Amino acid sequence: MKTIDARGLACPAPVLLVKEAIEKEHPAVLQILVDNGAAKQNICRFLESQQFEVSAMQQGNEFQVMGTRKTGAGDASCAVEEIPGEVKKILVLAATDRMGTGDDELGRKLMVNFIKTLKEMGKEFWRLVLVNNGVKLTVSGSPVLEILQEYERSGLQILVCGTCLEHFQLLDKKQVGQTTNMLDIVTAMQVADKVIPLT
Amino acid sequence: MEFPTNADVLVGLSRADDAGVYRINAELALVQTVDFFTPVVDDPYWFGQIAAANALSDIYAMGGIPKTAMNLVCFPVKKMEMNILRAMIQGGLDKLTEAEVVLLGGHSVEDPELKYGMAVTGFIHPEKILTKNGLRPGDILILTKPLGTGIINTAIKAGLASQETTERVTRQMAALNRNAADVMAAFSIGACTDITGFGLLGHLAEMTAGINLGARLWARTIPILPEALEFAAMGLIPGGAYKNKEFRESMVSFSSSLSPLLPEVLFDPQTSGGLLMAVAPGQAEDLLQALKQNGVSGALIGEVVRNAQYPIIVE
Structure with missing residues (x-):
């Protein structure tokens, strides 16, 4: 099996490496390592256009794409690790940095546990939206910062309200997530199959 | 961040658009933009033309008429020959001439990576500004x-x-x-x-x-x-x-x-x-x-x- 390490390369370099390998060495099976989603999708497309059957796996930030030359007819699928249509899209909206009212210290502890445990939703955990006090979870010193960064690395989209960051003067202190606006938040809520609000 | 503004800022940073607009009087406003980038084609003369057309475009998109331009150049003096620089600037200049825009000056710095573009100023009527925000139902x-x-x-x-x-x-x-x-x-x-x-x-x-x-x-x-x-x-x-x-x-x-x-x-x-x-x-x-x-x-x-x-x- 031919292995190509295209990590650290920007498009179109990874595709060109694969093209060259196919033309020069005519491998029946190819394994390619890349470290960004664009390169992974481009390589899948290229292999499919060259009549390869394709599968892909994700590990953290890295992807391993496998290509097998087609012998007869077969369905190429590049979407094995992507979420299939029937998986629910769950959006969690947190408007607070602590869980519930009563004791604030307890509320903060519960919040850490809550954020940690969200991963048990598996692939259905689709988006995390942070507004109002919730945006404070994204700045340095936040007890869940590392957990959130881990979620983001594994592909979860974290949307952080820009107006709220501005209000708390935290715009330049945010360490995780994409700054976003209300329209994107509302659209995401509309597209989600289920919205879990924590206020 | 807070940006200083006044009543003559007709299009500014509060509402991102293709270019900024500043009112001079009831009939005249300045429309300003800047854009520069790394080469998109190998030929320096064509790259110069593309960089100029791209920089001017924001003025056209606002409904303005570009009038003056200033070059922005980042050039790897030690790695590239000066005739590349000359061809690129000529391309930009020819595109400005086609657009009836004059080059007033510019600034260049040494940089490991070639970049070229322009700051462009144009005229626009304060009541005829075309922004991104005016869609009407049925348009x-x-x-x-x-x-x-x-x-x-x-x-x-x-x-x-x-x-x-x-x-x-x-x-x-x-x-x-x-x-x-x-x-x-x-x-x-x-x-x-x-x-x-x-x-x-x-x-x-x-x-x-x-x-x-x-x-x-x-x-x-x-x-x-x-x-x-x-x-x-x-x-x-x-x-x-x-x-x-x-x-x-x-x-x-x-x-x-x-x-x-x-x-x-x-x-x-x-x-x-x-x-x-x-x-x-x-x-x-x-x-x-x-x-x-x-x-x-x-x-x-x-x-x-x-x-x-x-x-x-x-x-």
């Missing part, structure tokens, strides 16, 4: 240059584009949006922008953001450069197209009957792309005819609708 959307320059440029970098395709896309990127803007001035335009780094759907998403209107695009009529879909199928898609898509795809609904490659082309970042105009529905055919008579290719690609389920629907 018809017209696009003046075919999409796919990002994908084709990636194919050129990969050495896979034919000579003919390379020349076609180079000419297109170097073409001014001047005639399109001149023609547009006689029509009722709700909003206008030029299509650049965010791709058609990224820029359209900006236009529909924050208003209670949506856009319905007619996929079959959207002009796309020949071979762009073929190259997209081979995975020659710039990283920017995926970033644009990731950022905005929740705002867009694609009909399931469309090619799965179409989203990539509609999110493809464009270099010196065309104008996207929203014209009153009764004038759309006339505007299209007037554009053609002035040598501008254009197509009616969609309409502005009320109560859309998604900000953008592609069908």
Whole structure:
């Protein structure tokens, strides 16, 4: 099996490496390592256009794409690790940095546990939206910062309200997530199959 | 961040647009923009033309008339020969001359990576500013240059584009949006922008953001450069197209009957792309005819609708 390490390369370099390998060495099976989603999708497309059957796996930030030359007819699928249509899209909206009212210290502890445990939703955990006090979870010193960064690395989209960051003067202190606006938040809520609000 | 402002700032940072506008008096305002980038083609003379056409485009997109320009140059003096610099500046200058814009000066710095562009100033009537924010229900959307320059440029970098395709896309990127803007001035335009780094759907998403209107695009009529879909199928898609898509795809609904490659082309970042105009529905055919008579290719690609389920629907 031919292995190509295209990590650290920007498009179109990874595709060109694969093209060259196919033309020069005519491998029946190819394994390619890349470290960004664009390169992974481009390589899948290229292999499919060259009549390869394709599968892909994700590990953290890295992807391993496998290509097998087609012998007869077969369905190429590049979407094995992507979420299939029937998986629910769950959006969690947190408007607070602590869980519930009563004791604030307890509320903060519960919040850490809550954020940690969200991963048990598996692939259905689709988006995390942070507004109002919730945006404070994204700045340095936040007890869940590392957990959130881990979620983001594994592909979860974290949307952080820009107006709220501005209000708390935290715009330049945010360490995780994409700054976003209300329209994107509302659209995401509309597209989600289920919205879990924590206020 | 807080930005200083005053009553004469007609378009500023509070509402991002193609260019800023500052009022001089009731009849005259300045429209200002700046843009520079790394080479998109190998030929320095053509790159100079493209950089100038791209910098001027933001003025045209606002409905302004560009008047003066200043060069911005980053040049690797130790690595590159001066005749490259000369050819690039000449390309920019020739494009300015074509646009009847004068070069007043500029600034250059040594940089390991070549970059070129311009700061451009133009005139505009304070009551005739075309922003991204004025879409009206029923407006018809017209696009003046075919999409796919990002994908084709990636194919050129990969050495896979034919000579003919390379020349076609180079000419297109170097073409001014001047005639399109001149023609547009006689029509009722709700909003206008030029299509650049965010791709058609990224820029359209900006236009529909924050208003209670949506856009319905007619996929079959959207002009796309020949071979762009073929190259997209081979995975020659710039990283920017995926970033644009990731950022905005929740705002867009694609009909399931469309090619799965179409989203990539509609999110493809464009270099010196065309104008996207929203014209009153009764004038759309006339505007299209007037554009053609002035040598501008254009197509009616969609309409502005009320109560859309998604900000953008592609069908």
